[in-house]
Amino acid sequence: MKEKTIDYIFRTTWLAINKMYNEEAAQFETTMATGFALLSIDQEHGTPSTSLGPKMGMEATSLSRTLKTMEEKGLIERRPNPEDGRGVIIHLTDFGKEKRAYSREKVLTFNEAVKNNISAEELASFHKVAEVINNMIANKQIYNQKENSLK
Template sequence: MQTPSSANSVPWLSEHENAAWRSFLALSRSMERAIDRQLQRDSELSSSEYHVLVPLSESKDGSMASRELLRHLDWERSRLSHMLSRMEKRGMVCRKPSPHDARGLIVEITDHGRQAINAAAPAHLAMVREAFVDHLSADDMHVLVAMADDVIPRLEKMNLL
């Protein structure tokens, strides 16, 4: 592989490294597309709505500070704001002023939101299991978790997340 003259000092990926990197990207993108398609086919939720409802449905009281939800989702503030507005219009969540933070909001799952996530979860989890989990050994899963635990903090340290 020829390198651009301005990048001669860049350590190019070996054939094996390049194959691993491209395989990871293909897997990640393919799973995201499969999740989007499965949720569209089998539920009333988009994948983004599903991602918002999961932590709310798993919280003790069905609510979460918007800042905490933002950190959990790792989204831009404007994306979350637009998504919550759409979900409020559909009756899935409501936003309330925070009793502890004058500028903060509490996001709460509604009965309709809980019904939507409860209806969507079984088919979604079946797809995740069939397409991904059931094809991994316990060692594969351990390696995957270890990779994420190693790479994600480096991305945070590089201010890329």
């Protein structure tokens, strides 16, 4: 693109990050989605399966596949929710906790590398921009605003 749009920059940057994490994860026969799930599950108390999807920003179908694979690999176990018999709590196994520590190390390494190459002020600006964009989207201030002004 001759002029890069804001969404283009976000999309290509995220795709590059996604590829980087998947290349790291592939060395251990896993994926970035699995690593992200490991980091999203509470190590001590587990996490209800119903809150895991929204926490990760994942669709139910993708999350189900990821959790099934994680269970097959012995990373997690599903236990009945003692407060709601219909629900399930996802718990990390000891092996899952090991892999979680590895995933955490990779995320921290990435964060440190970024912090070493971008000033604190630039990083604060990036966070602010991302927060504003997320709030605009959450509050439907982009397309609905335009559509409402046309009426």
